[in-house]
Amino acid sequence: xxxxxxCSDPVQRAEGLREAAxxxxxxxxxxxxxxxxxxxxxxxxxxxxxxxxxxxKGRGRNMPSPVLVGSPDDLDRLVDDLPERARELVAALWxxxxxxxxxxxxxxxxxxxxxGGTVAVxxxxxxxxxxxxxxxxxxxxxxxxxxxxxxxxxxxxxxxMLGDAVAVYLDGGPTPAAVPSSxxxxxxxxxxxxxxxxxxxxxxxxxxxxxxxx
Numbered sequence: 001x002x003x004x005x006x007c008s009d010p011v012q013r014a015e016g017l018r019e020a021a022x023x024x025x026x027x028x029x030x031x032x033x034x035x036x037x038x039x040x041x042x043x044x045x046x047x048x049x050x051x052x053x054x055x056x057k058g059r060g061r062n063m064p065s066p067v068l069v070g071s072p073d074d075l076d077r078l079v080d081d082l083p084e085r086a087r088e089l090v091a092a093l094w095x096x097x098x099x100x101x102x103x104x105x106x107x108x109x110x111x112x113x114x115x116g117g118t119v120a121v122x123x124x125x126x127x128x129x130x131x132x133x134x135x136x137x138x139x140x141x142x143x144x145x146x147x148x149x150x151x152x153x154x155x156x157x158x159x160x161m162l163g164d165a166v167a168v169y170l171d172g173g174p175t176p177a178a179v180p181s182s183x184x185x186x187x188x189x190x191x192x193x194x195x196x197x198x199x200x201x202x203x204x205x206x207x208x209x210x211x212x213x214x
Contacts, residue, residue: 064113097198
């Protein structure tokens with residue numbers, strides 16, 4: 001049975017964050033607002049929880065889950081040899097609609113799907129999301145929709161698709177953007193724009209003029 005909390009109410013927000021963090025620790029799924037669309041989250045370091053996330057979406061291991069973090073400092077704990085240009089992108093655009101794909105540390109033990117040793121990481125610009133991530137640590141988070149359906153901009157749409165597969169819904173009202181994050185692969189010598197989204201290619205090139213489009 002799912003529970004839902006109205007995060008516009010300070011009392012419900014505090015209770016919802018506590019319940020969501022507890023659900024994550026139990027290996028259950030939560031839905032949270034972000035600055036792009038609503039996300040479906042699970043403990044990034046609990047393989048069964050991540051498998052539950054992929055199953056709830058109807059998504060295969062060939063489409064691994066990204067990871068959200070609550071602080072730029074978390075990036076260095078997760079990835080190896082981050083290029084200086086990637087650091088410049090993160091410094092300029094986090095928190096916000098930029099996801100970077102980097103090689104994760106061999107010491108990081110998780111199973112996000114078939115990643116080939118990489119991880120897609122973002123810090124969202126939403127207070128509810130950041131507060132939850134501060135309480136839980138990094139979360140595997142994908143858009144809170146069934147695969148092939150539109151990404152939800154409100155909690156009603158997410159709950160209508162995912163129902164009781166989710167333990168806790170954090171309702172933060174409509175999200176400010178209808179588009180997903182932009183994804184930049186920084187695993188090679190030159191940054192590659194994998195997916196255009198919330199951050200325009202023009203804005204990315206202000207920071208990384210050599211950016212290529214993949």
